[in-house]
Amino acid sequence: MTQFDVLLQTLTGAGVEFIVIGGVAANVHGSVRHTRDLDIVYARSAGNIAKLVAAMRDHAPYLRGAAPGLPFKWDEQTIAAGLNFTLTTALGEFDILGEVTGGGGYEDLLPHSTETTAFGVTFRCVSLPKLIALKRAAGRPRDFDAIAELELLLELRGSEQ
């Protein structure tokens, strides 16, 4: 089970710079669709990678879907040498992205994010229009109904103003 609350509390408590995207971001904006993982875009500075590694070190991060026993090492060198990682952890499924299709990296997404609060912590979440753009850019047929729901949410929010 993915413990969205503990993951977000762990990351914010460690001072990690990140922006929530994906299904959790959709739920922030009002989606009623279920998601099994927490997706974040993380800042790729050396300091932030160090904080991210330290935050998750005790939660057994491992490559999701990979055969057990592979020499995957959760450390700063690994994260710095890579970019995007889909992980299984003791806190559930957790995807960390250095760059996302249609959105770029953390600094590119920052102007398209806002702070929000849940589970007693404040974190950044991608805006609804940008979330729609990211999902469209990914171009996956399985996202069509999710995109439709997000666009409806945008319309409903617009009609409230």
Next chain:
Amino acid sequence: MEVKTDSTRPMADTRTTDVPLQPDPVIEAYKKDIDRGMLVNNLRRTVDERLRELLRMEAFMDELRRGRRA
């Protein structure tokens, strides 16, 4: 050295607001089957309430997955 500028090129878009997307007919077709009432109700909740509901849903789904494995 003189730097030449091209006044015919458009200025860089420095807006930080998001640019509206064009409607996609495939996406529009999917909208017909979505329960708008459910979304309206969910928009009345706070972000904290929405994510706590997601967490409850995940706990329920986890129970179902465990049940299938048993």
